[in-house]
Amino acid sequence: xxxxxxxxxxxxxTANDGIDFSLIELFFFAYRDFTSDxxxxxxxxxxxxxxxxxxxxxxxxxGLTVAELLDVLKITxxxxxRVLKQLIDMGYVVQIQGLRDRRQRELYxxxxxxxxxxxxxxxxxxxxxxxxxxxxxxDRAVIEAFLKSMVDPHLRPQxxxxxxxxxxxxxxxxxxx
Amino acid sequence: xxxxxxxxxxxxxTANDGIDFSLIELFFFAYRDFTSDxxxxxxxxxxxxxxxxxxxxxxxxxGLTVAELLDVLKITxxxxxRVLKQLIDMGYVVQIQGLRDRRQRELYxxxxxxxxxxxxxxxxxxxxxxxxxxxxxxDRAVIEAFLKSMVDPHLRPQxxxxxxxxxxxxxxxxxxx
DNA sequence: AATTTATGTCAGCTTTGTTGACATAAATTG
DNA sequence: CAATTTATGTCAACAAAGCTGACATAAATT
Numbered sequence: 001x002x003x004x005x006x007x008x009x010x011x012x013x014t015a016n017d018g019i020d021f022s023l024i025e026l027f028f029f030a031y032r033d034f035t036s037d038x039x040x041x042x043x044x045x046x047x048x049x050x051x052x053x054x055x056x057x058x059x060x061x062x063g064l065t066v067a068e069l070l071d072v073l074k075i076t077x078x079x080x081x082r083v084l085k086q087l088i089d090m091g092y093v094v095q096i097q098g099l100r101d102r103r104q105r106e107l108y109x110x111x112x113x114x115x116x117x118x119x120x121x122x123x124x125x126x127x128x129x130x131x132x133x134x135x136x137x138x139d140r141a142v143i144e145a146f147l148k149s150m151v152d153p154h155l156r157p158q159x160x161x162x163x164x165x166x167x168x169x170x171x172x173x174x175x176x177x
Numbered sequence: 178x179x180x181x182x183x184x185x186x187x188x189x190x191t192a193n194d195g196i197d198f199s200l201i202e203l204f205f206f207a208y209r210d211f212t213s214d215x216x217x218x219x220x221x222x223x224x225x226x227x228x229x230x231x232x233x234x235x236x237x238x239x240g241l242t243v244a245e246l247l248d249v250l251k252i253t254x255x256x257x258x259r260v261l262k263q264l265i266d267m268g269y270v271v272q273i274q275g276l277r278d279r280r281q282r283e284l285y286x287x288x289x290x291x292x293x294x295x296x297x298x299x300x301x302x303x304x305x306x307x308x309x310x311x312x313x314x315x316d317r318a319v320i321e322a323f324l325k326s327m328v329d330p331h332l333r334p335q336x337x338x339x340x341x342x343x344x345x346x347x348x349x350x351x352x353x354x
Numbered sequence: 355a356a357t358t359t360a361t362g363t364c365a366g367c368t369t370t371g372t373t374g375a376c377a378t379a380a381a382t383t384g
Numbered sequence: 385c386a387a388t389t390t391a392t393g394t395c396a397a398c399a400a401a402g403c404t405g406a407c408a409t410a411a412a413t414t
Contacts, residue, residue, distance in 0.1 A: 006271060006287055007271075007287060008239070008271045008285030008286075009236075009239060009285055009286050009287065009288065009291050010240065010285060011239065012236065012237055012238060012239055012340045013236040013291065013294060013295070013298075014340045014341040015341035016341070018302075019298045019299065019302040020302040020305050020306065021237065021298065021302075021340075021341055022321065022339075022341065023305050023320065023321065024298060024301050024305065025237075025339060026324035026325060026328075026336065027208065027211060027305075029324075029328045029332065029335075029336060030325075031204070032251075033327060033328050033329045033332065034204060034327055036329075048368090048370070049370085050369075050371085059186075059189065059190040060189055060198065062186060062188065062189055063187065065391080065392095066391075066392065066393095067390095067392085074209075075370085075372090076371075076372065076373085077391095077392075077393080078372080078373085078395095079370060079371055079372075081392090081393070081394075082369090083369095085393095091183060094183060094184075094185045096185055101380080101381070101390095101391080102379085102380060102381085103380045103381070103391045103392065104380095104392085105391080105393095108185035108186055109185075109186050110183055110184060110185065110186065111184070113186075114186050114190065118190070118194065118196065121198065122196065124197075124201050125195075125196040125197040125201065127327060128197050128200050128201065131323050131324075131326035132323070134322060134323075135319060135322060135323060135326075136319075139316075139319045139323070142312060142313075142316045142319045143319070143320065143323050144199065144200065145311060146308050146309070146311075146320050147200070147207040147308075149307065149308035149311045149312075150207035150210060150211055150304060150305070151203075151206045151207055152210045155206065159202065159203065159206060162198070162199075163189045163191045164192035164193070164198055164199065225399095225400055226400085226401085227400075227401055227402085242361095243360075243362095244359095244360065244361085252401085252402070252403090253403065253404080254361075254362080255362095255363085255364095255402090255403075255404085256401065256402055256403075258363075259400090259401075260400095260401085262362095275360095278359095278411080278412070279411060279412085280359070280360045280361065280411050280412070281360065282361070282362095
């Protein structure tokens with residue numbers, strides 16, 4: 001029994017099947033290469049992608065608490081603990097007890113951590129700039145709008161909280177210290 | 178010693194630092210949610226992302242060999258073996274000995290495998306369509322161009338090989354059979 | 355006949371995610 | 385103030401999906 005269910009299908013799935021395969025695959029390949037740049041740098045530090053994400057958001061939202069970071073990364077505290085501990089022990093991130101709530105640990109980058117975040121972001125930014133160069137000047141807004149629409153609506157407020165985004169340019173956080 | 182190196186930096190990294198953080202983060206969040214749809218479906222099958230990729234490309238390039246698949250996925254044959262074996266054992270993929278070269282194993286989806294590929298692609302396609310709806314009709318080309326430019330130039334030929342892509346619309350493979 | 359190639363498989367390691375359980379200190383609440 | 389809740393940390397075990405190295409087999413190539 002079940003004989004025909006084991007039959008090989010020899011025709012490819014195409015756009016004719018009502019699915020946008022071009023953009024699905026383009027998105028897959030683009031992201032694969034987008035992450036390959038920092039991955040190479042991380043190797044030289046003995047770090048992985050998990051470290052990258054932590055260093056990135058600690059630099060973009062200095063003073064965020066452990067709970068807030070977990071919420072952005074959508075991982076468990078045990079997963080975070082592993083990489084965060086290493087980053088703290090090696091002096092890339094420091095914890096400061098919260099002033100209002102002393103149970104909280106506010107996370108800040110050190111200068112070492114800031115340098116690492118910049119080094120990891122640089123090739124990604126370069127790759128994006130190169131891709132934008134191939135477009136019209138005002139197409140940047142199109143890309144931004146598209147990517148934002150791809151994000152789950154209920155998670156978009158998180159994006160707007162980050163400094164220097166489309167809305168909410170700076171707030172008070174960017175006094176050059 | 179090293180005292181100031183441990184100092185907390187309290188100012189966030191912003192666009193002023195010469196890095197395109199908006200698009201970096203947008204790309205991260207967009208891809209995270211883009212993959213969350215199929216991930217949920219895969220769970221109900223007891224499969225993971227690795228299975229998704231295999232089923233996807235076997236459906237998009239039926240008859241491709243193990244070596245070709247490894248080249249697209251950029252993983253080792255040992256990594257592939259694990260998930261491919263399961264997909265074959267459970268009747269989602271079949272292997273057929275190559276005619277010209279009988280060492281090769283050509284990979285084809287079964288009807289079960291085709292259905293799975295479609296089920297996984299459907300929500301991703303819907304998400305993309307929804308995002309495109311928020312744009313001008315002809316902005317699709319902008320997105321395609323941008324994503325393609327994000328891919329490493331030497332890997333772009335791989336994309337063009339897929340059916341129904343921007344160039345190379347169909348070839349002979351789409352006879353509806 | 356010897357070598358190379360395509361594939362499969364065994365064993366073990368790494369990274370990064372998961373769950374569950376339990377500890378501590380600080381804040382909140384009755 | 386005592387009891388509870390909250391924020392964080394930590395231990396142990398497990399899973400998915402990468403990796404390397406070693407070795408086997410059959411088929412193609414030299």
